[in-house]
Amino acid sequence: MIRSVAYTMIFLLSLVLSHAEAENERVTFSEDVAPIVFANCVECHRPGEIAPFSLLDFESARPWAKSIRKVVSEKIMPPWHADSSKVDYLNDRSISQEEIDTIVAWVNQGAKQGNPADLPEPPAANDTWAMGEPDFVFHALRDFDVPPGETEIDYQSIHFGPTVEEDLYISEWEIRPTVRKTVHHANLVRAPLKLPSVGIGQAVMRGGDYIGSYLPGARPIKYPEGTALRLPAGSVVQIQVHYVGLDEPISDHVMFGVKFAQGRIDKVVRTIGTDDYEIEIEPNGTFEIDTEVTLNYPLTLLSSGAHMHLRGSSYRATALFPDGTETLITDVPRYDFNWQSNYELANPLSVPKGTKFQIHATWDNTSANANVPDPSQRIVYGRWTDNEMLTTWSHVLLTDENLGLRVKDGLVVGKFDDATDSVQPPILQTLPNTFRMPQNTSTDD
Numbered sequence: 001m002i003r004s005v006a007y008t009m010i011f012l013l014s015l016v017l018s019h020a021e022a023e024n025e026r027v028t029f030s031e032d033v034a035p036i037v038f039a040n041c042v043e044c045h046r047p048g049e050i051a052p053f054s055l056l057d058f059e060s061a062r063p064w065a066k067s068i069r070k071v072v073s074e075k076i077m078p079p080w081h082a083d084s085s086k087v088d089y090l091n092d093r094s095i096s097q098e099e100i101d102t103i104v105a106w107v108n109q110g111a112k113q114g115n116p117a118d119l120p121e122p123p124a125a126n127d128t129w130a131m132g133e134p135d136f137v138f139h140a141l142r143d144f145d146v147p148p149g150e151t152e153i154d155y156q157s158i159h160f161g162p163t164v165e166e167d168l169y170i171s172e173w174e175i176r177p178t179v180r181k182t183v184h185h186a187n188l189v190r191a192p193l194k195l196p197s198v199g200i201g202q203a204v205m206r207g208g209d210y211i212g213s214y215l216p217g218a219r220p221i222k223y224p225e226g227t228a229l230r231l232p233a234g235s236v237v238q239i240q241v242h243y244v245g246l247d248e249p250i251s252d253h254v255m256f257g258v259k260f261a262q263g264r265i266d267k268v269v270r271t272i273g274t275d276d277y278e279i280e281i282e283p284n285g286t287f288e289i290d291t292e293v294t295l296n297y298p299l300t301l302l303s304s305g306a307h308m309h310l311r312g313s314s315y316r317a318t319a320l321f322p323d324g325t326e327t328l329i330t331d332v333p334r335y336d337f338n339w340q341s342n343y344e345l346a347n348p349l350s351v352p353k354g355t356k357f358q359i360h361a362t363w364d365n366t367s368a369n370a371n372v373p374d375p376s377q378r379i380v381y382g383r384w385t386d387n388e389m390l391t392t393w394s395h396v397l398l399t400d401e402n403l404g405l406r407v408k409d410g411l412v413v414g415k416f417d418d419a420t421d422s423v424q425p426p427i428l429q430t431l432p433n434t435f436r437m438p439q440n441t442s443t444d445d
Contacts, residue, residue: 081334300349
């Protein structure tokens, strides 16, 4: 009995000592939290950016401490919705459990500042471009006055200037509206002429390309070393913009900033993807789609992404090889309309001709989905936020391409001795197996 009491006392004493030791290990903003948020959060949480408050200093962060604890502990922030335990990504925004625990402990201990001298130097940021100062900026040839309060504004077809005079190779790019919150999304294309109605389908049918999209939370696109986006001579860069009115009138001037490729370029970046219109979601119901395209060439997949609206719940992209084996490209179990990423693969995936690029997507039109304004509504395909859509993509390379180009400031100045002629594939993929023309709406999307 005496021995049992003694063991109990020793155990209780160890708990007290552990608690006292933990209390002595105080977590402060300056020393412990600032390095985490500077590395992962201040790209958006700084003056002039899209986040509602700054994290560059203690005074700005302290009033939001409890909110920070909630969104970090629930893994709402930083915004990252892919399952990184299944696939490694170059642009993974998630933070470790240890970092989450540090932030939670800081708030639980009273969100103390600590010694201001321990605050690290904030990361430098360009006031205009997230990618840093571009080498060149294509400017919209017209501005658009966004009417305040309007939620269904006709898609705007906007052309950039100047026209590309000779083949131009780009290593990185960014779309920059004047006021980002007024742009629901925008699709960027290039075509050999000015299209009266700018859309992905129109550009591809005229011999052009889909370059990429501006989406909520999107970052600049940067291509792997030795690869580049090519804008052939005579190209007109064009964008289709879905605007949404804010409380006040906005005059928007959209820009397309680029960084020029340098050195050896062997492969040109292209895009594959799916587009589905057969979406019908019953009131208080859920919905899912399985769609696929077949690849006509051996390709290397660099990324994956999807665009849905408020009821989008999840999506998964996989590669089904001709021998029946399957490889996961991206799994997004928590799709969030407010943060739509281009998930860049840390290990690009090479697939043979005949591989099927497969998409499984789900929607949730129930009260369990906090984004749904009214689950009693029946939802079909449409271009407005109250409707739904599914557009997916992957940036790809022709695996066998070996251009061997010598590029300086985006222009070809010669070729390496081992260069081979480029294959100019007219069509990288088949139409989706579920493809249907949209009813009573434009196909510009």
